[in-house]
Amino acid sequence: MASQVVNLRVNERSREFLAAPGTSLLSSLRDALGLMAAKRGCAQGSCGTCTVLLDGRPVMSCLVAVETVDGASVRTLEGVARDGELDEVQAAFLEGFATQCGFCTAGMIMSAEALLDRNPDPTREDVVEAISGNVCRCTGYGPIVDAILDAAARRRP
Amino acid sequence: MITAVRTPESLAAAVGHAAAGGRLMAGGTVVMAQVNSGSVGSPELVSLRRAGIGGISLDGSAARIGATTTLAEVEESPELAFLRDAVRSIASPAIRSLATVGGNLFVPQPYGDLAVCLLALDATVEIAGPDGSREVPVDVVLANGVAPGEVVTAVRLAVPAPGTWFYHKAMRRKLNSAAIVAVAAVVGTAGGVVTSARIALGGVAPRPVRAVSAEGVLIGRPLETDVLDEAGRAARGDIEPFDDAYASAWYRARVLPVHLRRAFLG
Numbered sequence: 001m002a003s004q005v006v007n008l009r010v011n012e013r014s015r016e017f018l019a020a021p022g023t024s025l026l027s028s029l030r031d032a033l034g035l036m037a038a039k040r041g042c043a044q045g046s047c048g049t050c051t052v053l054l055d056g057r058p059v060m061s062c063l064v065a066v067e068t069v070d071g072a073s074v075r076t077l078e079g080v081a082r083d084g085e086l087d088e089v090q091a092a093f094l095e096g097f098a099t100q101c102g103f104c105t106a107g108m109i110m111s112a113e114a115l116l117d118r119n120p121d122p123t124r125e126d127v128v129e130a131i132s133g134n135v136c137r138c139t140g141y142g143p144i145v146d147a148i149l150d151a152a153a154r155r156r157p
Numbered sequence: 158m159i160t161a162v163r164t165p166e167s168l169a170a171a172v173g174h175a176a177a178g179g180r181l182m183a184g185g186t187v188v189m190a191q192v193n194s195g196s197v198g199s200p201e202l203v204s205l206r207r208a209g210i211g212g213i214s215l216d217g218s219a220a221r222i223g224a225t226t227t228l229a230e231v232e233e234s235p236e237l238a239f240l241r242d243a244v245r246s247i248a249s250p251a252i253r254s255l256a257t258v259g260g261n262l263f264v265p266q267p268y269g270d271l272a273v274c275l276l277a278l279d280a281t282v283e284i285a286g287p288d289g290s291r292e293v294p295v296d297v298v299l300a301n302g303v304a305p306g307e308v309v310t311a312v313r314l315a316v317p318a319p320g321t322w323f324y325h326k327a328m329r330r331k332l333n334s335a336a337i338v339a340v341a342a343v344v345g346t347a348g349g350v351v352t353s354a355r356i357a358l359g360g361v362a363p364r365p366v367r368a369v370s371a372e373g374v375l376i377g378r379p380l381e382t383d384v385l386d387e388a389g390r391a392a393r394g395d396i397e398p399f400d401d402a403y404a405s406a407w408y409r410a411r412v413l414p415v416h417l418r419r420a421f422l423g
Contacts (some may be wrong), residue, residue, distance in 0.1 A: 004162075022159030022192050022202065043193035045186055057229065057254035063189040064255065065182070066202040067162045078312055111251065132332035133249020 006070050010035070011079025025064035026050045029076060037077035037106040041135075048134030051107035052076045058114035060133070077106040080113060088154040089113060089147070098147035100138035107134045112148040122152055159192060160200040164207050168285055171208040175213060176287045176306030179203035182224050184255035186248075187264055205259075210310045213237065218316040224259025224309045228271065231258060239322045243274050243341065246326045249333045259309040262298055266363055267335040269401060270326060272299060274358035276367065277341035280314040299364045312386040317343045325420035326359075327412065329403055333410040336360030338413050340420035344375065351375040356417075361396040361409050371417060380421050389414025 003018040010033060017032035017148035024043075029035045029052070038061055045060040052061045053075040061074075062078055079138045080087050086094065089112045092114060100104045115122055115130035122130070167170040175181050180199035182188040183206070191197040211225040222231065232244040232253060233238050247253060247261075247270050260280070260324045261271040272295070278293040286307035295312065303309060323342040328334035339359030340368060345352050354372040359365050371388035378384045392413055398406035 004174075016340060020159075021162050024189060024193065044190045048249065048251060051251050054254070058223045058251040059254050060251045063185045063252075065162050065185055065189060065192070065202065065204060068164045068185075070164070114250065129245070129332055130250060133251045155214075 004067050006066055008069070008071070009073040011075060019066045021111045023066050024062050025052070025054070025059075025066045025074070026061035026068065030067045031063060032099070035071060035076050035078050039043075039103055039106060041103070042048070042070075042152075046135070047104075048111065048131075049104050051105040051110045051134060053110060053114055056114075056117065058111050075110070077109055080109065087113075089116070089151040092147040092151040093144070094153060096143050096147040096150055098140065098143040100136075102137075104134055104136045108136070109143055115148070116152055116155065120152060120155060122149070122151060140156070158200060159197070159202060162202045162204060164204045165326070166209070168208050168210055168308065171203060171205055172285055172308055174201075174203040174289060175308055177201075178305075181205060183257040183260040183310065184227065186256045187260065205257075205308065208308075210259075210308075211257075215316070219313065220316055221311050221313045222258050223311050224257060226258045228253040228256045228258070231271075234375060236316070239317060240271070240274060241412055243270055243324045243326070246270055246324075246328070246339075247330075249414045253302075258312060260269055262295070262309060262312075265301065266365070266399075267337070267339075267360040267401065269365065270336055270341075270359055272337050273336075273339050273357045273365040274324065274341040275314065276357035276365045277343055277355050278314040279343075279355060280312045282309055283311040283313065284308065285310050296367070318345070321345050325416055327416045327419075334397045335401075335403050337409060338416040340417050342420060344380070344421070346380065347362070349379050350377055351380060352377075356392075358392065358396060358413070358417075359414060360404075361398045363397060363399065366395055366397075368395045370394045376400070382418065382422065385418040385421055386414055389417035392417055 003020045006019045022073040041049040043062045045063045050061040162175045179201040200217045209261045211223040211321040214221050282298045326339040327337045346356045354375045356368040370391035374388040374391045400407040
């Protein structure tokens with residue numbers, strides 16, 4: 001069967017593109033829309049570096065067949081900064097030296113955004129659970145957890 | 158090579174595509190991983206995402222969970238709060254927002270911890286097919302799957318009375334790891350002794366299994382350490398453990414009594 005037209009609302013913009021049968025949301029973001037923040041790590045749902053928000057929930061975008069989510073809203077790391085300003089999570093990662101090689105960072109930040117959207121006042125345990133599907137092979141988890149807790153504090157009024 | 162992905166908007170259409178040979182996919186956490194590695198084995202996928210078979214409803218203590226209800230939705234359901242610890246022991250949040258209750262019945266061990274719970278709960282599975290619908294006990298689906306063209310549409314279970322539900326999972330780390338041993342049980346007591354017991358085990362056989370030998374040991378006796386140790390040793394007769402990257406078969410059998418005891422006594 002031929003490629004299909006898919007419509008998504010990506011980072012508050014309507015996007016329309018063609019997807020070959022079985023294309024993942026991750027491949028569509030990267031290859032059709034040029035959004036390179038979400039990374040292709042394992043393509044098995046094990047590493048978390050492709051994490052994006054799909055209708056507000058964190059998902060492994062490599063496991064989503066994009067044709068099945070026509071019409072959905074997607075948020076990627078590219079949609080996190082506002083008016084050119086880093087958001088609290090990004091700023092906390094930057095200032096807290098919470099990236100090493102950076103390959104996991106986009107997924108870590110999106111998992112953190114999903115957590116803070118639902119739970120603005122997380123415990124350290126909540127943060128660890130929220131990023132339990134995101135692998136950092138530099139093993140820099142300490143500063144990452146600290147940065148997410150710092151971001152929560154920055155967001156509190 | 159995938160040639161078509163169908164996203165039918167009704168159950169009837171989904172059954173039709175499945176009967177025509179399409180590979181069913183709910184959350185995609187298993188099937189899309191196979192698509193990505195080129196091992197899916199079917200050129201046509203049928204997504205259940207829009208087939209209208211999701212959602213949780215409760216009538217008294219009788220719960221009905223639609224097949225495409227996600228694990229995240231179960232986790233957040235106040236009515237199914239007793240399952241929250243079990244669901245949170247499965248994978249990670251970004252998997253739980255995709256993975257479904259129905260799909261969990263078809264994942265190979267040592268995954269499928271919710272299926273272990275459903276076996277302990279004596280759940281009923283609703284199935285739709287080209288020749289109509291049927292209902293079967295969950296152990297039948299776990300043992301035999303469903304026929305080609307059939308679609309699991311819901312599971313039904315009785316929410317256990319307070320204090321009768323037990324769940325414990327041993328894994329290599331605290332979060333996001335498969336079962337070495339998973340124990341789920343509904344055990345009722347009266348006058349200090351066990352009056353009813355239904356115990357299911359995960360991680361210790363090719364599919365979730367009932368620990369009928371352990372149940373027999375418990376009946377009429379108190380939930381105490383020595384009784385549970387005896388039940389745990391008896392449960393070794395109910396398992397067919399396997400080696401994998403998480404643990405050896407020997408280790409699984411060795412630690413089973415410990416974890417069976419911890420399910421009840423912490």
